[in-house]
Amino acid sequence: MTTVSVFGGGAWGKALAFSLSFSNQVLIHSRRTLALEDLSSPSPIRQVGLQEALQSEYYVIAIASSALREWISSVFHPALTSLGKEPKILCASKGIEENSGAFVSDIFQHFFPSLSLCFLSGPSFAQEVMRKLPCALVINSLNIPLAREFRELMPSFIKTYVSPDIIGGEVSGAYKNVIAIAGGICDGLALGNNAKASLMARGLVEMCRFGEHFGAKMETFLGLSGAGDLFLTASSTLSRNYRVGLALAQNKDIEEILQELGEVAEGVKSSKAIDQISKKEGIYTPIATQVQEIIQGKDPKESLKVLMK
Template sequence: MNKVSVFGGGAWGRALAFALAEKNEVRIISRRDIGPLLEPLNQSLVALNCAPIMQVSHKEALDAQYFVMAIATSALREWLAVAHLPQEIKILCASKGIESGSGAFVSDIMEERIAHKSIAYLCGPSFASEVVHSLPCALVIHSRNLELSREFGTLMPHFIKTYVSPDVVGGEVAGAYKNVIAIAGGICDGLAFGMNAKASLLARGLVEMSRFGEHFGAKMETFLGLSGAGDLFLTSNSTMSRNYRVGLGLAQGKAINEILKELGEVAEGVITAKAITEIGQRENIYTPIAREINLIINGKNVRESSKALMA
């Protein structure tokens, strides 16, 4: 049985640990004690005759064949600097977003420390709350090393179907940008603009994110598949999406700090909206939805922003 260590004890990290525990011995690392949160997952695993997930120290976690990264993009660079990961490593990165300030993609940050042939990136429509109930989903494992993508695919449970893709940039742009469009989706529904407006928003959002990605060499087919359209439609239409809930709060006139405090979790789209806006200005890429979401987050009236988009 393979040993897999998951870095990150948030909802997505725990969900991936649960999924991988069907076929593997899984350990999870978190800065806080997540024992009570693991208990119901381990009860389900025992019922399935699978070994329970163990929370271990960082040192113990390094004794594994495979690693999964599920920590916030905003903390990724700092974490990698002190992680002391082994030279020979196989790592699946499930972090999404664009670094604020630098505008660095996740792969830029990861590949400063780890060879690209050793890294794969997990993308696609996947709410953590459904994964921990073993509900079926399909995901894409992006990597410049397709053999590594297929290898990680073999570790996945029966209820997750995986595809592989060499388009790393497309996968991570889609995974980051959809969070911004999800905030817009929450605003649209919060203002009761109707289904016509929502369909228009998501269609134009898909065009906007693909235009942004293609500027950096991404492939259009990525945005039409699970990593793009699939994840976009999921996160823009459900209160299970943290970014969608941010949009609902903004539509109610709440300040972003109040919304994030109520949320109690990271909403990557808030930081990503700013990063995309800055990159768009620097690279002369047309990003009207991301720009307006960034303005709303910083205090612009939501109805004024909707008028600007219609104009």
């Protein structure tokens, strides 16, 4: 059996470890002690230290994007360098770095050659993956043979496509979280189905506009990574970002919301990054701008008036 190491013990990291255990030996590395006996995986998943995790042939990274650069620079990259290994990496993190505006791929490519890297995108709630419910994902990479290697590691209940459009998958994965917050606000304000459909359609247009500015392909946004992940995340309480939006509609403070949530909601930081990038690059992104202003304390009803003009 192939050995795969998953780095990150959050909900998505554990779900990926579970799914990969159907045809591989899986190790998981996390700073927290994990209750792996609850996973009911077909083959045992072992939590291991960093050095043992690095012995695997394949690495799957599920670290929150806000902590990614620090973790790679201070832990992951130095440890790999000391081993002299040429890594095979699948990044499952989504988001845009808050202060620099860097995409996840930018962060990784600062440390590793592009041909060592793949990036996972598409509609996937961790809870449903843990129940072995069918889903379809995309592995984006400039190294298509490596993407196909990672595809072969996936279980039968995950249908996996490959694509060279890294930036399209990246923008989709980050932007859909912002629109999901807007979707939660829309439902929290009881604006109705017409408004929700309009929001999601215009959110998709906005995502495309933003992505095409950076060279992404339109078909990516019309597929699993874009429309698929957007429709999923913006419509379900299984989505952390959607739940943030529901709470913002009640005029709750963002710090209180995140404390109650107890998990990372990537859309909060991504909305700020997208708003900053859009203003710098001159990209029209009205929904992302209003989401960011609501997070900063603006009354959602005032934002609705702005969007309806």
